[in-house]
Amino acid sequence: MPNPSLLILAGDGIGPEVMDEVKRIIAWFGDKRDLTFDVSEDLVGGAAYDKHGVPLADETMAKAQEVDAVLLGAVGGPKYDDLDFSVKPERGLLRLRKEMDLFANLRPAQCFDALADFSSLKKDVVAGLDIMIVRELTSGVYFGEPRGIHIEDNMRVGINTQRYTEAEIERVARAAFDLARKRSNKVCSMEKANVMESGILWRDVVTEVHQADYADVELSHMYADNGAMQLVRAPKQFDVILTDNLFGDILSDCAAMLTGSLGMLPSASLGLPMANGRPKAMYEPVHGSAPDIAGQGKANPIACILSFAMALRYSFDEGAEADRLEAAIEKVLADGARTGDLMGPEGGTPLSTKQMGDVILQALDASV
Numbered sequence: 001m002p003n004p005s006l007l008i009l010a011g012d013g014i015g016p017e018v019m020d021e022v023k024r025i026i027a028w029f030g031d032k033r034d035l036t037f038d039v040s041e042d043l044v045g046g047a048a049y050d051k052h053g054v055p056l057a058d059e060t061m062a063k064a065q066e067v068d069a070v071l072l073g074a075v076g077g078p079k080y081d082d083l084d085f086s087v088k089p090e091r092g093l094l095r096l097r098k099e100m101d102l103f104a105n106l107r108p109a110q111c112f113d114a115l116a117d118f119s120s121l122k123k124d125v126v127a128g129l130d131i132m133i134v135r136e137l138t139s140g141v142y143f144g145e146p147r148g149i150h151i152e153d154n155m156r157v158g159i160n161t162q163r164y165t166e167a168e169i170e171r172v173a174r175a176a177f178d179l180a181r182k183r184s185n186k187v188c189s190m191e192k193a194n195v196m197e198s199g200i201l202w203r204d205v206v207t208e209v210h211q212a213d214y215a216d217v218e219l220s221h222m223y224a225d226n227g228a229m230q231l232v233r234a235p236k237q238f239d240v241i242l243t244d245n246l247f248g249d250i251l252s253d254c255a256a257m258l259t260g261s262l263g264m265l266p267s268a269s270l271g272l273p274m275a276n277g278r279p280k281a282m283y284e285p286v287h288g289s290a291p292d293i294a295g296q297g298k299a300n301p302i303a304c305i306l307s308f309a310m311a312l313r314y315s316f317d318e319g320a321e322a323d324r325l326e327a328a329i330e331k332v333l334a335d336g337a338r339t340g341d342l343m344g345p346e347g348g349t350p351l352s353t354k355q356m357g358d359v360i361l362q363a364l365d366a367s368v
Helices: 015-032 046-052 058-066 089-099 113-118 166-181 197-213 224-233 245-258 302-314 319-334 353-366
Strands: 005-011 038-042 069-074 104-110 130-136 144-152 155-161 186-191 218-223 240-243 266-273 279-285
Touching: 005 015, 005 046, 005 058, 015 069, 015 302, 015 353, 038 058, 046 089, 058 089, 069 089, 069 302, 104 166, 104 245, 104 302, 113 319, 130 166, 130 245, 166 186, 166 197, 166 240, 186 197, 186 224, 186 245, 197 218, 218 224, 224 240, 224 245, 240 245, 266 302, 279 302, 302 319, 302 353, 319 353
Parallel strands: 005 038, 005 069, 069 279, 130 240, 186 218, 186 240
Antiparallel strands: 104 130, 104 266, 144 155, 266 279
């Protein structure tokens, strides 16, 4: 069997720094666990624009379609603020999602015990939190037509269209139900069926899929605005939250802050299975390019490393090795390892990006 293949797109800002630590982790699995990957690298975002004049070259897009998984760092920065919308760094990311048809975005919100005090909520509300938001990623209001800004009655009018087909809702619902079966077997579907026809269709289709094939999974429905309130009131009531593109964007960022730091949160974007049975997939940290600290060795690499752990679990069926990596991270945090974003009021000297990678590798060494 050929080695599984990975395309690394480090991107902009702190992307290359955090991805350097991921590459060290990947090498460790090859050296110590006989789990070797064929790794290639290319450009995305501002880095691609600087070289090619576009945020994602066609050749890079073709590579992304061929590999088993893409690992992405971050895109964007103030240097590119004045570019035309069509070539802004973020368009490269959106093109990857759209053309790879990565319709299911998995955003875990897990609060490590050692970091429960870092949440803006009370410790007892978030300690032990482990939820997963499944966001539809390739349709909805971000892609619906008609869209744009035009003149109507001598006034500018902005239009975006919320549009979903039955098939688009069904496939992401199935992804959420399948995931719930591997967790606590609960799905809460969130929409606005009280005021939006697309929300009515969403609720109807999710219910139909549930009744037809997933009656063993507990299903509940909630309006998305109430869902946002419940996430900050009692987040541990949820296991898997299923929602559309717009609400998923908002709710997943809300859930992200329950854990205390964006530097801790990974994500996966999955599509349909390829010929080898693996899903089309891209993995990336939730945080942005953080240009204010880029190149200073201050970035927290854990979110990017945890994104690789998600790749081990969802693309390569290596759940035990994903558990090993996550346990190593939990151990170093419990032992007090902190980058600058995780420093508490007691102060101390934060670890650099590379030093955090060092201690995680040491914990991995101790696990074998």
